[in-house]
Amino acid sequence: MPEETILNDDFLRELMNVGEVDLLVGVPTYNDARTVGQVVQAIRTGLLKYFPRQRAAIINADGGSKDNTQELVRAASISDMHHADNLYALRTLHCISTRYTGTPSSGTALHTIMAASDLLRANACAVISPDSTSITPEWIQTLLQPVVNDVNDWVTPVYRRHKFEGLLIRNLLYPMNRAVYSSRVREPYPTDFAFSGRFASHVAGLDTWSEEAARVGAEMYLTIAAITGKFRIVQTYLGPKSRGEGAPADLVAAMRRSVGTLFWSLDSTFNIWSADLDPEPVVTIGPEHELDPEPLRFNRKRLHDMFARGVGELEPVLRSILSHSTLCQVQQVASSPEGELGYTDELWAHTVYEFAAAYHKSVISRDHIVQALAPLYRGRTYTFLAENRDNSPEALESNVEALCLAFERSKPYLLEMWNGRK
Amino acid sequence: MWERFFSEMTKETLEILRSVAQFLPRLMITLIIVLIGWVIAYVLRYLLRSILRLAKFDRLSEDAGASQFLKKAALPSTTELLSRFVFWVAWIGFILIGVSVLGIVGLQEHIGRFFGFLPRLFAALFVFFFGLLAASFFSRAALLASVNADLPSPRLIAATVRTVIVIFSVSVGFEELGIGEHTILVAFTIVFGALMLGLALAFGLGGRDLARRYLERRFMHEHKEEREDELSPL
Numbered sequence: 001m002p003e004e005t006i007l008n009d010d011f012l013r014e015l016m017n018v019g020e021v022d023l024l025v026g027v028p029t030y031n032d033a034r035t036v037g038q039v040v041q042a043i044r045t046g047l048l049k050y051f052p053r054q055r056a057a058i059i060n061a062d063g064g065s066k067d068n069t070q071e072l073v074r075a076a077s078i079s080d081m082h083h084a085d086n087l088y089a090l091r092t093l094h095c096i097s098t099r100y101t102g103t104p105s106s107g108t109a110l111h112t113i114m115a116a117s118d119l120l121r122a123n124a125c126a127v128i129s130p131d132s133t134s135i136t137p138e139w140i141q142t143l144l145q146p147v148v149n150d151v152n153d154w155v156t157p158v159y160r161r162h163k164f165e166g167l168l169i170r171n172l173l174y175p176m177n178r179a180v181y182s183s184r185v186r187e188p189y190p191t192d193f194a195f196s197g198r199f200a201s202h203v204a205g206l207d208t209w210s211e212e213a214a215r216v217g218a219e220m221y222l223t224i225a226a227i228t229g230k231f232r233i234v235q236t237y238l239g240p241k242s243r244g245e246g247a248p249a250d251l252v253a254a255m256r257r258s259v260g261t262l263f264w265s266l267d268s269t270f271n272i273w274s275a276d277l278d279p280e281p282v283v284t285i286g287p288e289h290e291l292d293p294e295p296l297r298f299n300r301k302r303l304h305d306m307f308a309r310g311v312g313e314l315e316p317v318l319r320s321i322l323s324h325s326t327l328c329q330v331q332q333v334a335s336s337p338e339g340e341l342g343y344t345d346e347l348w349a350h351t352v353y354e355f356a357a358a359y360h361k362s363v364i365s366r367d368h369i370v371q372a373l374a375p376l377y378r379g380r381t382y383t384f385l386a387e388n389r390d391n392s393p394e395a396l397e398s399n400v401e402a403l404c405l406a407f408e409r410s411k412p413y414l415l416e417m418w419n420g421r422k
Numbered sequence: 423m424w425e426r427f428f429s430e431m432t433k434e435t436l437e438i439l440r441s442v443a444q445f446l447p448r449l450m451i452t453l454i455i456v457l458i459g460w461v462i463a464y465v466l467r468y469l470l471r472s473i474l475r476l477a478k479f480d481r482l483s484e485d486a487g488a489s490q491f492l493k494k495a496a497l498p499s500t501t502e503l504l505s506r507f508v509f510w511v512a513w514i515g516f517i518l519i520g521v522s523v524l525g526i527v528g529l530q531e532h533i534g535r536f537f538g539f540l541p542r543l544f545a546a547l548f549v550f551f552f553g554l555l556a557a558s559f560f561s562r563a564a565l566l567a568s569v570n571a572d573l574p575s576p577r578l579i580a581a582t583v584r585t586v587i588v589i590f591s592v593s594v595g596f597e598e599l600g601i602g603e604h605t606i607l608v609a610f611t612i613v614f615g616a617l618m619l620g621l622a623l624a625f626g627l628g629g630r631d632l633a634r635r636y637l638e639r640r641f642m643h644e645h646k647e648e649r650e651d652e653l654s655p656l
Binding site for chain 1: 654
């Protein structure tokens with residue numbers, strides 16, 4: 001969708017009344033009445049406390065909430081909470097809530113925020129997920145400061161998480177993204193992030209927003225756009241992220257939004273990633289990773305059963321995606337008894353790359369390919385949980401590093417599969 | 423008497439010769455039409471084959487399950503079969519046009535009927551093929567959704583979806599061809615009704631406990647199992 005058509009007339013009028021701003025914070029919402037008030041309050045406090053001399057705007061892009069989310073955002077914006085804390089804006093601080101057209105999607109919401117940022121000529125922008133209830137006003141400073149001070153273009157978060165949270169990121173998104181694009185972004189699917197006006201102008205004008213994968217997994221798409229566009233990337237430590245925040249509860253939905261978009265991006269960026277890329281170190285402000293080692297109960301037997309059953313039931317589908325040797329190995333792993341199941345790093349890397357190549361060749365419906373990966377991911381998750389159950393965060397990190405190296409070693413295999421020689 | 427015999431013979435011979443002389447140009451035109459028809463049909467076959475190969479039609483038909491069916495029947499690929507089909511339909515069409523030039527009484531009506539039947543034949547083939555494609559797509563979607571939702575018997579669910587769609591498309595296709603319209607419709611209604619009744623009985627009686635357990639888990643939050651999805655993937 002072209003940039004000028006994504007902003008409706010009323011919203012455009014409101015933006016024109018605002019004029020230009022220095023900072024912009026976007027909040028994409030859809031039925032988030034439970035948490036959005038608290039998040040907007042924290043954003044306001046953060047802006048007033050750390051950037052009182054900057055002209056700022058909070059933009060809420062809503063997908064048509066039916067639970068008064070927009071009213072709550074407006075109420076939070078006129079709240080006099082900050083007066084109690086002795087916080088006053090020395091320049092203007094606007095808050096606009098708009099309802100974008102079309103079906104609710106993170107892509108349309110982020111595109112709206114990017115287009116608004118471009119129009120208001122904001123120097124630095126941040127996006128905060130309405131689910132981020134662990135937000136503190138310091139998050140605003142931590143996210144925006146690297147853009148304001150150091151002219152970075154893309155700021156991704158690093159959270160303190162439980163060691164078994166974000167398993168899809170640790171087992172697939174981070175290793176594959178790192179191997180393919182040679183960029184060590186720890187959270188390639190960020191829900192809270194910041195970016196420069198330069199990056200917003202570049203991305204808002206892209207015509208790929210009309211594609212389903214970009215709309216569904218916009219967070220992943222933006223990270224890849226920053227990496228492949230050679231923008232300056234920095235990671236910043238935000239602190240603890242509450243369990244399950246911002247993550248879709250459904251595994252298949254999560255995979256569509258992240259893995260599907262990663263696979264999809266490989267088509268248009270082939271010329272970039274197929275070349276020998278020099279590893280790009282990403283500067284991290286604060287600790288690069290912080291894990292919470294507290295024990296967490298999970299149902300390993302169910303994971304094992306769903307993996308074994310899934311491999312058995314989906315055999316005809318997997319046969320059209322995987323090579324004969326990989327399928328045989330996966331079937332062998334699936335037939336192992338519960339205690340002995342071991343989905344090795346190499347086999348997992350080969351499996352994921354074969355899925356990516358099948359997605360590229362559209363051997364079957366692309367959405368079905370992503371869905372078919374879910375049972376195999378359960379097998380890999382089982383192995384990861386079993387291996388790291390009693391491990392310290394350091395030992396777990398070294399296992400993640402080993403997995404990343406397996407993905408990097410197997411990159412020529414991806415190219416081989418991609419070009420159809422296997 | 424001999425004179426009269428020879429005169430009649432000559433007259434009849436001349437008549438035959440005149441008829442042959444009248445028929446020969448028509449035959450020539452027929453042969454030319456048949457020959458031109460063969461060339462056009464051959465070009466059509468070549469063009470269609472190239473277009474289908476470019477469009478990777480074989481992959482589409484493999485996806486629909488049509489290729490496996492053809493392989494089992496020792497038939498060539500879908501692309502080859504379709505291009506041959508178009509070649510023969512086009513050539514037969516030209517042969518019939520050629521024959522109609524001969525002016526043989528009674529043939530005109532059959533030729534007209536043949537050309538009237540062609541669109542229906544194409545429509546039926548279209549319905550069959552896209553029915554198979556839809557059956558393959560939706561059965562795979564059902565299989566994947568059932569596996570990921572951890573439902574019992576995912577393959578049975580997928581097979582049921584496939585069967586219903588195939589039966590539906592076959593019945594629509596036959597109706598289009600005008601073959602046993604009422605029989606097919608009644609058969610489809612009976613099969614579909616029986617299937618639904620069977621499922622209703624199976625779930626109502628056989629799956630009573632399963633349904634109760636499911637509803638309890640879903641709405642009463644009793645015996646809630648720990649799900650792997652609770653370990654947030656992102």
